[in-house]
Amino acid sequence: MAQFVGGFLLPHDPLITSNPNAPAKEAADAVKGAFAQVSRRLVEMKVDSVIVIGDDHYTVMGPHCIPRCLIAIGDADGPVEPWVGIPRAKYRVDQELALQIMNYGFANRVDWSIAKSITLDHSTALPIHFCVQPHAQMQVVPVLVNSGVEPLISNTRCYEIGQSIRQAIEAWNSDRRVAVLGTGGLSHWVGMAEMGRVNEAWDRMIIQAVESGSIDRILGLTDADIIEQAGNGALEIKNWITALGMAGQTKGRLIEYVPVPEWVTGCGFMEFAA
Amino acid sequence: MNVNSIERVLWDLCSIREKAIEFSDSPASVLSEYELDSESNAAIESKNVLALARAGVSQMLLMLFWSAVSGGLATLPEYLGRMNAK
Numbered sequence: 001m002a003q004f005v006g007g008f009l010l011p012h013d014p015l016i017t018s019n020p021n022a023p024a025k026e027a028a029d030a031v032k033g034a035f036a037q038v039s040r041r042l043v044e045m046k047v048d049s050v051i052v053i054g055d056d057h058y059t060v061m062g063p064h065c066i067p068r069c070l071i072a073i074g075d076a077d078g079p080v081e082p083w084v085g086i087p088r089a090k091y092r093v094d095q096e097l098a099l100q101i102m103n104y105g106f107a108n109r110v111d112w113s114i115a116k117s118i119t120l121d122h123s124t125a126l127p128i129h130f131c132v133q134p135h136a137q138m139q140v141v142p143v144l145v146n147s148g149v150e151p152l153i154s155n156t157r158c159y160e161i162g163q164s165i166r167q168a169i170e171a172w173n174s175d176r177r178v179a180v181l182g183t184g185g186l187s188h189w190v191g192m193a194e195m196g197r198v199n200e201a202w203d204r205m206i207i208q209a210v211e212s213g214s215i216d217r218i219l220g221l222t223d224a225d226i227i228e229q230a231g232n233g234a235l236e237i238k239n240w241i242t243a244l245g246m247a248g249q250t251k252g253r254l255i256e257y258v259p260v261p262e263w264v265t266g267c268g269f270m271e272f273a274a
Numbered sequence: 275m276n277v278n279s280i281e282r283v284l285w286d287l288c289s290i291r292e293k294a295i296e297f298s299d300s301p302a303s304v305l306s307e308y309e310l311d312s313e314s315n316a317a318i319e320s321k322n323v324l325a326l327a328r329a330g331v332s333q334m335l336l337m338l339f340w341s342a343v344s345g346g347l348a349t350l351p352e353y354l355g356r357m358n359a360k
Contacts, residue, residue: 018347058335062285063278083347149332191337192327193357195350232333 002097002172005045007180007247008038008255009210009240009270010131012054013188014122015263017085017129022262034256034269035130038181041271042131042138048176049094049139050132051101051165051246053239054123054183055148057190067113068153069161071105072142073098074116078125086129088119094139097169097178101141104168110161118142123239127183147184147238155219158238162245182243184236188265192231198259202230203266206237210252210270215244233265247272275314275329283308283318284331284339294342323356333357 015022016031042050059080061067077090105112124142132138145161146153162180169178186203189195209217218241226234244250255269283305287294297304301319310318317325321344323336340353 058285058288058332058338062289063281148334191333191335191353191357193354195337195354195357 002169002174002176002178004166004169004246004274005047005177005179006274007182007243007272008041009182009243009252009268009272010035010038010127011185011265011267011269012123012126012183013263013265013267014081014084014126017126018083019263020085023260027258027260030256030258031260031267034267037255038269038271039131039134042179043135045179046177047138047179049097049141049178051141051143051178051180052124052128052132052183053143053145053180053242054120054127055146055236055239056144057121057123057148059121060118060144061149066146066149066151067144068146068157069110070113070115070144071098071102072115072118072120073102076115076118076120076140076142078120078128079122080119081122084122084126086126089129089133091128091133091142092139094141094176096174097139097172097176098141100172101165101168104171105164108164108167110164123183127181131181143242145238145242147235152223152235153238155221155238155241158242159215159219159245162242163248166246166248180243180246182240184239185234186237186266186268187230188233189231190233194231196261196264197231198261198264198266199230200259200266202234203257203259203268207254207257207268207270210240210244210272211254213249213251215241215249244272247274250274275317275326276311277330279308279310280314280318280326280329280331281335283310284335288335288338288342297343321356323353324359327357
């Protein structure tokens with residue numbers, strides 16, 4: 001059977017690549033180093049395929065269609081935004097795994113929206129660029145949960161979707177080793193009046209909850225509270241929750257945390273075991 | 275203001291480059307293609323992002339709209355100035 005071997009939580013802030021020299025060199029180097037560490041760990045863990053969980057920013061989808069959860073099962077490339085500062089690339093999608101997750105979900109109460117062909121935005125493109133694309137044999141399965149555009153998906157539903165993905169992997173007759181990247185966050189106010197503010201205390205509260213395995217503490221946060229304390233961009237912890245749902249009762253290890261107002265967010269990197 | 279209708283217009287302006295260029299030259303011409311109420315029309319035409327935000331329009335989309343019709347991300351300080359206006 002296929003095996004889920006662990007995961008990572010990390011930012012997907014497009015300013016990291018579009019405006020790389022904005023923060024102090026020390027901060028920028030710490031963030032780049034953390035991406036490199038995640039990339040190295042994926043190799044050390046002998047990962048074959050990486051599920052990359054992001055969200056749309058009203059760039060891929062429009063008001064005509066706002067999927068609660070979407071899986072890419074065919075062709076995928078990105079980023080769609082030319083200003084992000086990384087070249088548009090075609091991704092090596094693990095179509096067998098994507099179909100396994102899709103079909104398992106359909107049989108177990110996850111009505112995935114499906115992308116047969118999609119150009120993704122920075123939320124998945126940037127982590128794939130740094131962590132997966134450098135490894136020629138490694139494949140991806142892009143997943144989007146709607147943490148960006150109202151009406152939002154609930155924290156609990158994200159966790160359940162993560163559980164379903166884990167079960168799908170373990171029900172798959174394959175020898176592949178699968179990891180997950182939960183992307184986004186932490187505090188940031190996208191397009192809001194407070195844009196540029198970072199709430200380091202809130203960021204560290206989330207990190208501490210992951211370190212101590214207190215997922216219920218995160219699940220219990222209301223959307224209104226998240227926006228109030230950490231901005232609309234912090235709703236992307238729903239992407240983290242989806243990834244953590246794959247692990248169940250796990251404790252995370254902090255790789256790096258850097259508050260970077262110049263990149264309008266707190267950049268948190270964590271690893272967790274399967 | 276009808277948030278759903280407004281978000282459709284803003285999304286079109288973000289995703290159709292030619293429409294954004296036309297809006298920069300003649301916003302009224304672009305907005306005449308939509309059936310918006312007068313208040314929504316005026317807020318979009320004047321790029322009154324604060325009023326649109328207060329009406330409940332996605333602020334992420336507002337920022338993208340501003341960037342698309344106002345000269346790109348370099349103009350965000352003016353956007354934030356408007357969002358923080360008293």
